[in-house]
Amino acid sequence: MATMSKAQRTKPTSGSQRLVLFCIVVFSFLLLFSSVISTGKLGLPYQQTLIDYFVWSPRGKRQHSLSEKYLYWGNRIDCPGKNCETCAGLGHQESSLRCALEEAMFLNRTFVMPSGMCINPIHNKKGILNRSDNKTTEEGWLGSSCAMDSLYDIDLISEKIPVILDDSKTWHIVLSTSMKLGERGIAHVSGVTRHRLKESHYSNLLIINRTASPLAWFVECKDRSNHSAVMLPYSFLPNMAAAKLRNAAEKIKAQLGDYDAIHVRRGDKLKTRKDRFGVERIQFPHLDRDTRPEFILRRIEKRIPRGRTLFIGSNERKPGFFSPLAVRYKLAYSSNFSEILDPIIENNYQLFMMERLVMMGAKTYFKTFKEYETDLTLTDDPKKNKNWEIPVYTMDERREEAS
Numbered sequence: 163m164a165t166m167s168k169a170q171r172t173k174p175t176s177g178s179q180r181l182v183l184f185c186i187v188v189f190s191f192l193l194l195f196s197s198v199i200s201t202g203k204l205g206l207p208y209q210q211t212l213i214d215y216f217v218w219s220p221r222g223k224r225q226h227s228l229s230e231k232y233l234y235w236g237n238r239i240d241c242p243g244k245n246c247e248t249c250a251g252l253g254h255q256e257s258s259l260r261c262a263l264e265e266a267m268f269l270n271r272t273f274v275m276p277s278g279m280c281i282n283p284i285h286n287k288k289g290i291l292n293r294s295d296n297k298t299t300e301e302g303w304l305g306s307s308c309a310m311d312s313l314y315d316i317d318l319i320s321e322k323i324p325v326i327l328d329d330s331k332t333w334h335i336v337l338s339t340s341m342k343l344g345e346r347g348i349a350h351v352s353g354v355t356r357h358r359l360k361e362s363h364y365s366n367l368l369i370i371n372r373t374a375s376p377l378a379w380f381v382e383c384k385d386r387s388n389h390s391a392v393m394l395p396y397s398f399l400p401n402m403a404a405a406k407l408r409n410a411a412e413k414i415k416a417q418l419g420d421y422d423a424i425h426v427r428r429g430d431k432l433k434t435r436k437d438r439f440g441v442e443r444i445q446f447p448h449l450d451r452d453t454r455p456e457f458i459l460r461r462i463e464k465r466i467p468r469g470r471t472l473f474i475g476s477n478e479r480k481p482g483f484f485s486p487l488a489v490r491y492k493l494a495y496s497s498n499f500s501e502i503l504d505p506i507i508e509n510n511y512q513l514f515m516m517e518r519l520v521m522m523g524a525k526t527y528f529k530t531f532k533e534y535e536t537d538l539t540l541t542d543d544p545k546k547n548k549n550w551e552i553p554v555y556t557m558d559e560r561r562e563e564a565s
Contacts, residue, residue, distance in 0.1 A: 175198075182368070222386075232336055233271040236373035246280035246306040251430060251509050255279060256399050263323050264393045265372065268356050269365075275316070277329035278307045279511065285430070286510050287479065303509045313511055314402050322398075332522075340368045381456045396533060400522070403515045406506050411519035414499050418473060421494070422466045423524035426453050426476035426484075426540065427531070435550065443550035451555050452541035453530065455486035461540055463490070466526050473524060475517040 199467045208518075249255070259275075265508035286303045310327060319325050340347030348369040351359065364370060403411075416420075432450055434442045444450075451457055466472065472491035474484055489495055496503060496517055507513050521527055528538045531545035 173502075210411075231269075232272045232274050232326075232333075232369045233262075233266045233269055233368065233371065234274040234328070234369055234371045235265075236276055246282065249280035249282045251282065251285050252514055260394050260396070260399055261399075262372070263319070263325075265356060266325075267323050267393050269360050269370070270511060271370065272324040272326060274328050274333055274369075275325050276308050277327040279310055279313060280307050281305070281509055281511055285477075296444070306507065308509050311404065312508065313407075313515060314399065314405055315404050315408075319402050323396075336369065343368060347355075400515065400518045403519060404512075407512060407516045408519060410499075410502050410506055411516050411523070413502050414496075414520050415523045417472055417499065418494060418520070421471040421473050421524055422491075422526040422528075422542065423473040423475065423521040424458065424462065424528040425521055425530055426474065427476060429477040430454050431530075434553065437550070441552065444545045444553045445550055446539060446541070446543040447551040447554050448543050449530075449541050450553055452543070455484055458484075458540060459487060459490060462526075462528055465528075465538060466491070470502060473520055475514075525533050 263273055281303075283302055283306065286306075288301045288303060305479070316325050316327065319349045341551055346367065348371060349364060350373075351364070354364070358364065359370060428449070431446055432444070434444045437443055452461070456526050468490050470491055471494055473494045474487075476484070479482070484493060495509065496513060503513070503516070507516070526538070530540050531543070532539045533545065
């Protein structure tokens, strides 16, 4: 009786083992079949490496599969010659990044995001943050670049477009795999339309490298000015800020309470040049006038009542520049929240991203330029203007010397 009892106890265990073994065999077959479909090739020599990484290794929030294909777009954001010293500002680079993310969406590929973003020294002066000490400083933040994941939440972006960084273990595994696949592994493309990439033999490739052109991002994205072709809104990346920046913004908003905000762009826009007659011209003829305190007051007074807290985000470095606004409002800047920001802010790009979140949370928000039809703005000058015009400094639009 005892012997039969023992047999009865061991029989189910043997059946369970066979079931587990059968499941492993079936799962392995499915993984192999997935690889054949996605690459058009069996590729046994590298298959075990991918299985070890994607299946058995610990996973983070973003789960990858063997059937994914990738869009690679260089190791830095859109900078001429990939040179940080001459790189444009955050807005330009962010437009480039959005363009590339849209390409990945269209091609249904995982986007291989650059792990770093260039920062031009012009945009990285500490004086922008430390304006409350009533003095200017030319001291800059250290470094000419920063880690991409210190600006953006990669997992949050991946909820919309799957993303990996180009310094990640995942990317090194995929890159190694593409080398073993030969001509089926990777193609370096330039001047090829996104429709051709999606519908031709390119669609079976593991990796498409879009940076064959040294000019990179914008050159390949011809439809960026066609708003009907935009797949991601301009607000997408600003809302994808890294967790520490979002947390800081929430703390600042809590301290501000019920508040309004203005964003004043001056320093990077007030560039004049002389025509052949020696007359100064500028691409934004009313901007210098419209972003001075006395004109800002006229613009916002009907929308923002007296006594309200006004948060000001700006790249204007002149000490006390906005002080005249204090006759009507309680002024607040990022520099008033040093206990929150000093431990986390390492460059002005992080500061800009945090400030945008604060400004977007305001009850009434005035931007400098209009992006959407419903935007409130400080100036009527277009955000993009190819014409160079004579600057206007007074309400009657007669040119005078700037005070």
